[in-house]
Amino acid sequence: MREILFYRTASGYCPVEEFLESLSSKQAQKTAWVLQLIEESEIIPSRYFKKLTSTDEILEVRIQFGSNIFRILGFLDGNQVVVLNHAFQKKSSENATERSQNRGEPKERLPEQAARIMSDLQKYIAERRKTDAAFDEGFDEGYQAFKIGALLKQAREASGLTQQEVATKLHTKESAISRIENHAEDIRFSTLEKFASVLGRKLEVSIR
Numbered sequence: 001m002r003e004i005l006f007y008r009t010a011s012g013y014c015p016v017e018e019f020l021e022s023l024s025s026k027q028a029q030k031t032a033w034v035l036q037l038i039e040e041s042e043i044i045p046s047r048y049f050k051k052l053t054s055t056d057e058i059l060e061v062r063i064q065f066g067s068n069i070f071r072i073l074g075f076l077d078g079n080q081v082v083v084l085n086h087a088f089q090k091k092s093s094e095n096a097t098e099r100s101q102n103r104g105e106p107k108e109r110l111p112e113q114a115a116r117i118m119s120d121l122q123k124y125i126a127e128r129r130k131t132d133a134a135f136d137e138g139f140d141e142g143y144q145a146f147k148i149g150a151l152l153k154q155a156r157e158a159s160g161l162t163q164q165e166v167a168t169k170l171h172t173k174e175s176a177i178s179r180i181e182n183h184a185e186d187i188r189f190s191t192l193e194k195f196a197s198v199l200g201r202k203l204e205v206s207i208r
Contacts, residue, residue: 001039001040001080002038002080002081002082003039003080003081003082004038004084004121005077005081005082005084005119005120006083006084006085006120006121006124007083007084007085007086015085015087016072016084016085016086016087017120017124019087019088020032020087020128023070025132025134025135026134026135027068028128028132028135029134029135029139029142030063030065030146031063031065031072032121032124032128032139032143033142033143033147034048034061034062035061035072035121036121036125037147037150038082039119039121041147041151043154045153045154047062048061048062048150049061050062052073057076058073058074058075059073059075059076060072060073061073061074069089070088071088071089071090072086072087073086074086125139142183145183145187146183148187148192149180149181149182149183150181152195153181155196155199155201156181159199159200159201161199163178163181166199170191170195170198180195
């Protein structure tokens, strides 16, 4: 399990937190879902998280909300700590990549390990849920639906099948598969089982 931290300057300024606060409630909610997926999942679909080519190990988080695309840049500190240090809304930004590369040394970005009870991401989510009712509304249920869709897409791509091929096997439309993969809200358990079976996988349910 990864841990997401936000870069802060010596004065306490946090570029990523400032960016998150500038988003609407639902935009911030979707962004938090993607970041939480990165913390929790062993393998993350590249459309959400990848290393930028031709850079010095810069990582990119990509979030799409409607016609808007948000990008958050960062790097790995060790094997499991992801430090996010710049965010913007546009298709691409060479200057943004340069700014991400030029932040201070890792030791200046991270709080002491012993002082961290939860990641900066989880702290941010907890605080915003207390103060933003629209952000809090349906957060947990929505995240689970988003996560299921992301995992199904990941499994489908690993199986080498297209959405149309899965749709044909399930006797449905390609648009229905697309909707499931983008947000599997209110999907029937039996449909999940059939989807997994088509991919040669078995669906497992656990209660914690």
